[in-house]
Amino acid sequence: MGLLVDGKWHDEWYDTSRTGGRFERSRSQFRDFVTKDGRPAEGRERGFKAEPGRYHLYVSYACPWAHRTLIFRKLKRLEDVISVSVVHHFMGESGWTFLKEDGATGDGLYGFDYLHQIYTKADPHYSGRVTVPVLWDKKTETIVNNESSEIIRMFNEAFDEWGDASVDFYPAELRAEIDAINELVYENVNNGVYRAGFATTQEAYEEAFRALFDTLDELEKRLGRQRYLAGGRLTEADWRLFTTLVRFDPVYVGHFKCNLRRIADYPNLSNYLRELYQVKGVAETVNLHHIKAHYYGSHATINPTRIVPLGPEIDYMAPHNRDLLAKAEM
Numbered sequence: 001m002g003l004l005v006d007g008k009w010h011d012e013w014y015d016t017s018r019t020g021g022r023f024e025r026s027r028s029q030f031r032d033f034v035t036k037d038g039r040p041a042e043g044r045e046r047g048f049k050a051e052p053g054r055y056h057l058y059v060s061y062a063c064p065w066a067h068r069t070l071i072f073r074k075l076k077r078l079e080d081v082i083s084v085s086v087v088h089h090f091m092g093e094s095g096w097t098f099l100k101e102d103g104a105t106g107d108g109l110y111g112f113d114y115l116h117q118i119y120t121k122a123d124p125h126y127s128g129r130v131t132v133p134v135l136w137d138k139k140t141e142t143i144v145n146n147e148s149s150e151i152i153r154m155f156n157e158a159f160d161e162w163g164d165a166s167v168d169f170y171p172a173e174l175r176a177e178i179d180a181i182n183e184l185v186y187e188n189v190n191n192g193v194y195r196a197g198f199a200t201t202q203e204a205y206e207e208a209f210r211a212l213f214d215t216l217d218e219l220e221k222r223l224g225r226q227r228y229l230a231g232g233r234l235t236e237a238d239w240r241l242f243t244t245l246v247r248f249d250p251v252y253v254g255h256f257k258c259n260l261r262r263i264a265d266y267p268n269l270s271n272y273l274r275e276l277y278q279v280k281g282v283a284e285t286v287n288l289h290h291i292k293a294h295y296y297g298s299h300a301t302i303n304p305t306r307i308v309p310l311g312p313e314i315d316y317m318a319p320h321n322r323d324l325l326a327k328a329e330m
């Protein structure tokens with residue numbers, strides 16, 4: 001685990017000394033958009049035109065943020081349009097690597113050994129964390145964007161000429177609702193589990209833990225009234241929650257000490273999780289081996305023995321009861 005400073009790799013764990021033991025996620029730095037016409041998106045500098053075969057995605061199967069982009073690529077039928085490389089699940093002193101074993105693909109473009117080489121190829125003076133996902137432009141050989149919430153917005157519409165235009169996870173009439181849910185879920189759940197797990201003081205841990213379970217309790221109630229987070233229609237908000245829920249019982253309960261309740265203890269959340277898992281194509285994007293091996297194996301400050309627990313036994317393919325709640329007409 002480390003970061004680049006002016007293009008040089010430094011092996012360093014997160015510094016929580018100036019934030020009272022609180023983990024603060026750093027802001028993603030590459031923020032341009034691929035657009036249908038190639039003009040820069042509002043407020044962004046560089047323009048990138050949507051073209052089949054031009055873009056490449058670097059992901060980890062372990063990472064919940066990268067997982068969002070894999071789900072969108074799959075459900076928008078972009079697998080032949082956007083190519084992918086999968087990093088190895090172990091993130092050690094060199095950060096994410098392209099070690100080609102155990103389901104990792106290696107770097108399909110340059111044959112690099114480390115993901116940080118992709119960042120310095122884009123910007124030889126880059127300073128900051130080297131994270132997945134990365135959306136790479138093969139034509140200009142640079143990083144377009146390394147912020148998952150924006151990459152999924154591009155996948156949702158920019159490539160519709162080649163993908164499935166009938167699928168829209170961010171419909172205009174639900175945007176305000178989706179944005180509000182995203183904010184709550186990002187802060188307290190998606191990032192909340194990390195804030196609990198990476199906290200280095202009791203106080204910081206408890207703060208994150210309480211906000212996490214208060215929010216899960218609230219979501220449980222919401223899902224008792226409606227089928228999906230924004231109502232009767234499956235949206236981006238659901239996929240963003242899904243990638244945390246699917247990792248929760250196998251990893252966050254134990255490794256990140258998020259153990260007040262398991263998702264299995266929440267009837268609505270657990271049925272909802274199974275429904276999403278069973279959406280055609282989604283199970284193929286979930287790699288529980290990479291997920292468990294990454295967290296338990298890579299975070300030596302939290303799990304120094306690096307032993308990966310064998311349990312729990314979970315059947316995400318077991319039937320769910322969400323048909324009891326109406327699905328909106330699409």
Ligand SMILES: N[C@@H](CCC(=O)N[C@@H](CS)C(=O)NCC(=O)O)C(=O)O
Nearest residue numbers: 063064065129130131132146147148
């Ligand atoms: N805001 C980013 C966060 C991505 C992120 O933090 N990814 C983690 C893996 S789950 C990572 O690559 N961490 C490496 C590091 O922090 O050094 C996004 O959503 O795309």
